[in-house]
Amino acid sequence: MRLPNHPAAADISLIRVLHALSDPARLSIVTTLATQGPLACGALNLSIAKSTASHHFRVLREAGIIQMQAEGTQFINSLRRDDLHSRFPGLLDVILQSATIG
Amino acid sequence: MRLPNHPAAADISLIRVLHALSDPARLSIVTTLATQGPLACGALNLSIAKSTASHHFRVLREAGIIQMQAEGTQFINSLRRDDLHSRFPGLLDVILQSATIG
DNA sequence: TCACTTGTTCGAATAACATAGAACAATTGA
DNA sequence: TCAATTGTTCTATGTTATTCGAACAAGTGA
Numbered sequence: 001m002r003l004p005n006h007p008a009a010a011d012i013s014l015i016r017v018l019h020a021l022s023d024p025a026r027l028s029i030v031t032t033l034a035t036q037g038p039l040a041c042g043a044l045n046l047s048i049a050k051s052t053a054s055h056h057f058r059v060l061r062e063a064g065i066i067q068m069q070a071e072g073t074q075f076i077n078s079l080r081r082d083d084l085h086s087r088f089p090g091l092l093d094v095i096l097q098s099a100t101i102g
Numbered sequence: 103m104r105l106p107n108h109p110a111a112a113d114i115s116l117i118r119v120l121h122a123l124s125d126p127a128r129l130s131i132v133t134t135l136a137t138q139g140p141l142a143c144g145a146l147n148l149s150i151a152k153s154t155a156s157h158h159f160r161v162l163r164e165a166g167i168i169q170m171q172a173e174g175t176q177f178i179n180s181l182r183r184d185d186l187h188s189r190f191p192g193l194l195d196v197i198l199q200s201a202t203i204g
Numbered sequence: 205t206c207a208c209t210t211g212t213t214c215g216a217a218t219a220a221c222a223t224a225g226a227a228c229a230a231t232t233g234a
Numbered sequence: 235t236c237a238a239t240t241g242t243t244c245t246a247t248g249t250t251a252t253t254c255g256a257a258c259a260a261g262t263g264a
Contacts, residue, residue: 004212014200015124022121023252041211049254054212056252073210073261088200090192098116098190106242125222143241151224156242158222175231175240 004061004068004075009083012064017088020063021095026056030065030079031099038078040071065092106163106170106177111185114166119190122165123197128158132167132181133201140180142173167194 021027025048032044046053057077060066064083068075084092123129127150134146148155159179162168166185170177186194 014197014204015126015129018120018129018197019124022117022124024117025252027117027120042209050211051213051255052253058212059251070261073208075211088196088203090196091200094190094192094196095116095120098193101190102116127222144239150222152241153225153243154223160242161221172230175238177241 004058006061006067006080007064009064009080009087012083012087014088014091016063017065017084017091020059020065023056023059025052026060027099029056029060029077031096033066033077033079034096038076040074040076042074106160108163108169108182109166111166111182111189114185114189116190116193118165119167119186119193122161122167125158125161127154128162129201131158131162131179133198135168135179135181136198140178142176142178144176 021030025046029044029046033039041053041057044053048056057066057068057075061068064080064087066077067080068077070076079092081092123132127148131146131148135141143155143159146155150158159168159170159177163170166182166189168179169182170179172178181194183194
């Protein structure tokens with residue numbers, strides 16, 4: 001397994017963030033992480049194939065939205081709230097709030 | 103020409119809004135409308151084909167982000183700020199602000 | 205060492221999207 | 235009536251995304 005490379009905060013792109021969050025599965029992952037805190041990939045009980053889930057985590061990671069750190073055989077995912085807030089203040093908060101609305 | 107049908111405010115979908123804004127050309131259209139007010143399609147001087155521009159306006163319209171109203175031979179585009187704000191408070195503002203950042 | 209767990213990577217199929225040229229529709233103005 | 239303007243729709247093409255199964259890699263624990 002290759003080490004996941006996360007973009008620096010300064011390299012986070014708005015277009016990429018919006019695109020990453022415009023997929024239902026990925027938005028669901030992000031809202032779950034926001035409400036339940038850091039979780040391993042498998043802990044999210046996504047009803048999709050492993051490889052598909054891995055793809056979505058990768059898109060979120062490369063967009064700079066989540067951080068993945070190895071912990072034993074699993075990867076713990078957490079939101080990069082501070083980095084996102086420093087780059088695009090309020091963006092994640094508003095999107096999370098909007099997601100709870102519907 | 104078919105009349106453009108706009109979704110009701112209540113039918114505006116977060117996923118669709120995020121997807122619509124995750125394209126550089128469309129985000130550019132929206133930021134231009136935000137700063138320069140209502141404009142005809144041709145007034146935006148987009149460096150893309152007419153048909154491509156028309157496609158992007160359609161995506162924005164169907165996502166509920168812009169409103170188009172016929173005015174002579176042209177269509178005047180304006181942001182649906184109030185509808186968006188009532189559906190997803192703060193979302194458009196934060197994205198517009200983020201877009202100015204980079 | 206060996207099975208098990210967790211998640212990645214590869215390859216391939218399918219779907220969705222962006223782009224543009226050509227033809228068309230509607231309005232305006234001469 | 236006729237040409238010009240404005241933008242849409244149709245059709246086609248190439249690119250990008252999504253999804254999955256299968257194989258792989260790395261750690262854990264017996």
